[in-house]
Amino acid sequence: MFQLKSHSERDRSNRNGDLSAHTCKCSSDEKMLVGTLSDVEPGEQVQICCLNGESRLIRRLSEMGFIPGTAIEVLRRAPFLDPIEFEIRGYLVSLRKQEADCVRVKTSKASSSHSSIESVAIR
């Protein structure tokens, strides 16, 4: 179900000769739950699965260390709920919800029985 959006995005970006946006191959299976970074509750640690969005943003995110497989922890949301603060690769960074939506993350079911991502994956 997540494939739908990413397909249309890829088609559009390919027409523009843009190679940075590519298909996100993450999907929920028995072991993993998938959602976007903005859905994760503060205090949770998840793993980056893939990036999906405007090429300039993807490039910047990956250069800041947002690489598939990287662990990232959600620390807190700002008083107006946006932006959101994260810890990744030993430093603190905040992203707006809009940008955090471009980061698909996964968590293993076993390690997060209290995970909020569950609802996202089902949605």
Add this chain to the structure above:
Amino acid sequence: MPPQSNHSSLTIPLPLIALTGNPNSGKTTLFNSLTGSNQKVANYSGVTVELREGLVRSNGSQFRVIDLPGLYSLSAVSPDEEIARDLIVHGMGAEGRPDLIVQVVDGGRLERSLLLTMQLLEQELPLVIALNMYDEVQRRGLLIDPMRLEARLGVPVIPTVGSKGIGFNELMKAVQRVINEKRQSFFHVKFDPATEELLEKVAALGNGSGTTISRGIAIGLVTKEPSAVRGYGKEILTKISALIEDGEPDLGGSWTAAITHARFRSISEILTETSGPRTAGPAVSNKDELTGKLDRIFIHRVWGIPIFLAILFALFQVTFSVGAYPMDWIDAGIGWLGDVVKVNIPGLMGSVIADGFIAGIGMILVFLPNILILMMGIHLLEDSGYMARAAFLMDRLMRTMGLHGRAFIPMLMGFGCNVPAMMGVRVLESKRDRVLTLLLTPFMSCSARLPVYVMITAAFFPRNGGLVIFGLYTLGTLAAIGFGKLFSKTILRGQTAPFMLELPPYRWPTSRTTINLLKFTTKTFLRRIGWFTASIIIVIWFLSNFPRPEGTGAYSTYSKQTYIYQMGYFVEPVFKPLGFTLPMDISLLSGFVAKEVVVATMGVMFAGDSEATKETLVEQLRRQIPGTASAMAFLVFVLLYTPCITTIVTIQREAKKWYWTTFSIVYQTIFAWLAAFLTYRLMV
């Protein structure tokens, strides 16, 4: 000690060293400590940000050091990063590429910083790494071995503590050594076989067409880096595109992704090899405990904003209350100096010097205490790491007007005085945000406009003066929000960089940097803004006092012949629909100099008759302004049109484009006219 004479710098060019690094890596602190007070604003053609250049002497050699804007990666996403990138990759106009790059690396965030190192190494420029904040590295027990890192990367890695000057001698020795030996690193990231093959093919295309395509440029071409693509013809680019389309990296996905992943993999390996297993790998958290604790207070969901407001209130109080004392001293000093001159040089000459020159310069000097205190306050917030937290807290609100969270503090300071507020836009990283903030700040009703409101409400709205003044402040703020929305959807659309706000660890600000900043601010303010503004003030003073009749008399007897009076006649029809009279027109013209003189002009200039001198200012105002509708329209106009000459010059100085300055004056004046017209029509 005098810096080297211009003569010698012309004959033997000194080696040019560019200081680069991630934002918050302590780059500017290191630059300040290295160069001391030997600093100036560097002038490079086409460069729109302020770059500072300084002179460093070490072991008998001299170097020019330039402080580039901070950047995370050579594939720049914001205009300021583009400038830094272009200066590194293509050189600075006639200057050419720098002779050497010093990358300042925050030892606490080594993994991410090394990405830029990889890219700099691909550029094949001589490189030295300053492993900065090394004291923090040691205190936190991070396992980094500079020697092994140096051996692995093939470039000198020198531990430094920018704030304390530790390691500078070694750093400059390494710089000298690399320049002398013209040493290049042998290190490069090994990509997957498919990517390597593609890079070779691209390089071969260059050989075929007679140009050399280095590995760094080949990578730039494959990742469609705009700065790399720029220099090549359509023919070769089509061929490269074909190559790119043809293949796919071994792990799938895009070439850009493959290249970035390979770089991070390589960084991981390097860290493992050079520092033992503990700090390597993304899963290991090397949290800064203190920062975690402070963040739980400062950006708490409930307490974060009250604490922020309290800090702001303190900053505001200190800037404008404490700043008022030195302002009074300067005012008194200037007044005294003027009197002394008038007593000793009688006649016209004395008046020209005292009322023109000295008073004009005085009007600029009085801004200085406010500016220095505010700049120091902002600097402390910035240096301690709090500014990024403030941006985090306020970002959602500021976004409604198309601005970054960081713009909140400069905008708010505008209520005190627009000039220091506009100098505060330097905390914004992108040029687009700076321009937008500069365009909106004048709507923040500054304290110089308050006396105008107070006098006129006293004369016309004695019962609801407070309400009227509050309404004016609200109107100004709403105008800023409205125009912010409008501009970010029209003339300043789509230039924003992705929002990635790093929250650096909390640190104690250093006095050395602060003192340097204050010196530098004073110097540039007086030189760039002060002289120009003072001369405009003198011109306007001339216009309002000349021509004079033969022999001198009281001010009022000859005022009707002055140039400004004639200009008043000229603009009278323009302001007629707003219900303004000639005295009001002329006071608005003089208000371009400073809002403080608006009421005074109206009072003094037209107190012509002898019985008028017995009138109070309120009575004079009642006589000059026809009615409440005119008075209200006048207040609205004063709120919204260009605040003063100094703000105009500051906009020019900070935005560095005459069209923004002109646009600012024009749109504000037109908007002021329309709003005043509407007010007048509604009230008549």
